[in-house]
Amino acid sequence: MDNMEKSYSRREFIRTAGAAGAGSLFTAAVANAGTWSASAQGGSSYPRVRTRVFGNTGVKVSMLGLGGYFDTAMNISLIEQAAKLGINFWETTNKFGGKGYGLYFKKHPGSREKVFLLSKTKSKDPATMVRDLDKTLENIGTSYIDLFVIHAVDRIESLDDRIRKVAERLKGEGKIRYFGFTTHSNMEQCLAGAAKLGWIDGIVTTYNYRLMHRKEMQQAVKSCAKAGIGLVAIKSQAAMAHPTATIGVETETSLAFAHRFMAKGFTLHQAKLKAIWENPLISSTFSMMPNTTILMANAAAAMDRAALTSRDMELLKNYANETLSCYCAGCARICESVAPNQIPIAKVMRCLMYYHAYNDHEKARSCYHRLPMAIRQEIATADYSIAERRCPNRLAIGELLRRASRELA
Ligand code: SF4
Structure with missing residues (x-):
């Protein structure tokens, strides 16, 4: 080298x-x-x-x-x-x-x-x-x-x-x-x-x-x-599992930091x-x-070497909070301990992230198809209400997993 x-x-x-x-x-x-x-x-x-x-x-x-x-x-x-x-x-x-x-x-x-x-x-x-x-x-x-x-x-x-x-x-x-x-x-x-x-x-x-x-x-x-x-x-x-990941989620904060970073010469x-x-x-x-x-x-x-300022970091943190319910934080022990039939919720969320945020449909489907057939058959009809109440990010787990069963089957 x-x-x-x-x-x-x-x-x-x-x-x-x-x-x-x-x-x-x-x-x-x-x-x-x-x-x-x-x-x-x-x-x-x-x-x-x-x-x-x-x-x-x-x-x-x-x-x-x-x-x-x-x-x-x-x-x-x-x-x-x-x-x-x-x-x-x-x-x-x-x-x-x-x-x-x-x-x-x-x-x-x-x-x-x-x-x-x-x-x-x-x-x-x-x-x-x-x-x-x-x-x-x-x-x-x-x-x-x-x-x-x-x-x-x-x-x-x-x-x-x-x-x-x-x-x-x-x-x-x-x-x-x-x-x-x-x-x-x-x-x-x-x-x-x-x-x-x-x-x-x-x-x-x-x-x-x-x-x-x-x-x-x-x-x-x-x-x-x-x-x-x-x-x-x-x-x-920190790509999102939510379908809006494809287009991005626009908030007041995201507009503020888009301008701010652009002025500094950074992309998001x-x-x-x-x-x-x-x-x-x-x-x-x-x-x-x-x-x-x-x-x-x-x-x-x-x-x-230019560091982000405390205001830059604050804006990123605010954006993270505003879009909390679109991001699965991988805290699987919380939702999966109450998931029906041990459905691996966080893993399905990751498949959705590949699909919507990475736009890599092949990877998303192969990730989903590695789940046992018996589990896949349960995903669309299971009741996730307890898992949803426990999810710290307030993800609409049921809605997202039903979507996964349609899009990734
Ligand atoms: S509790 Fe919520 S954020 Fe955590 S892994 Fe489960 S779905 Fe994702």
């Missing part, structure tokens, strides 16, 4: 950022001299995404991580672009293979050691975990993964001693350096529980401008930091990322960056 850094000039960055439509925040970043290293100002280098230390590992990871798996050779140029921008924290999974990363490492000898690579398994069965890891290593053509995580943990009790032992064995064999999990349900409880375990190195968690104000979340993040656990935020845009998307980085205890944020436009816009936000 170092050689490529030198050949990637400031002018080239400006040209690419402008072409990608990331120009205004980029201009703000340039105006902020702190964003540029001395050599960059002299034109011999280019700006790089800032780094933060990842928990007790001591590794400096880029504040912006490369999400999206990159499974084909077609991704190579985007990966190269990300590497040039200093994005050194990359995500992959055995399902998608990360073959694009493998091709990148082959094309750029010596680059593997400069990347902090995360891979996932969905399994908590030790033999399957090892199989998934081996498959990823083979796909990428690397001998180790930096951070190996179990995906979608929703109860810390599910991380039992068998898992601790396999994690320790894999570390001993040099196949992984660190171990952890991802969570998008009951995040606060999972984080707080992990802080007490003593063998979790890193956690990838749903965390955004809506959740960061919750007392339980603030305490859980602090506990992890105290325990030396590195934290990565996902679902940074960039402002939401910057809100996460306001918390120094969050080391990085994984963002799906399927094209140069999004990559450059996110990178510009991660380079810019």
Whole structure:
């Protein structure tokens, strides 16, 4: 990467950022001299995404991580672009293979050691975990993964001693350096529980401008930091499960901050990322960056040192409150403990989010169809009145789940 850094000039960055439509925040970043290293100002280098230390590992990871798996050779140029921008924290999974990363490492000898690579398994069965890891290593053509995580943990009790032992064995064999999990349900409880375990190195968690104000979340993040656990935020845009997500929910506040951020040269998307980085205890944020436009816009936000003001943060918080009933906060233990026939309400909400907010109908349907048929048959007719009364965000659970059964069947 170092050689490529030198050949990637400031002018080239400006040209690419402008072409990608990331120009205004980029201009703000340039105006902020702190964003540029001395050599960059002299034109011999280019700006790089800032780094933060990842928990007790001591590794400096880029504040912006490369999400999206990159499974084909077609991704190579985007990966190269990300590497040039200093994005050194990359995500992959055995399902998608990360073959694009493998091709990148082959094309750029010596680059593997400069990347902090995360891979996932969905399994908590030790033999399957090892199989998934081996498959990823083979796909990428690397001998180790930096951070190996179990995906979608929703109860810390599910991380039992068998898992601790396999994690320790894999570390001993040099196949992984660190171990952890991802969570998008009951995040606060999972984080707080992990802080007490003593063998979790890193956690990838749903965390955004809506959740960061919750007392339980603030305490859980602090506990992890105290325990030396590195934290990565996902679902940074806090996308809504509600059908209005497609068009956005316009409120007085949203109009106010749209004007405000535009005047400062941010997009709302960039402002939401910057809100996460306001918390120094969050080391990085994984963002799906399927094209140069999004990559450059996110990178510009991660380079810019201008902090959001307290008024900016207040507006985001107000907007979160005004649109509370459109957002599922993943507190599954609250609604699912009273859900008829153990219907996984939060999971169905996530499918709806993929459908309405991401506009990814295929992903939404495949997420929904992974639910057992017996459960799917219950979804449209079940009575959710108790769950609705308990939902802290006052979601119209019944209406939304009936909608899911129509749209995603
Ligand atoms: S539906 Fe409500 S209670 Fe259930 S996870 Fe979502 S926000 Fe929490």
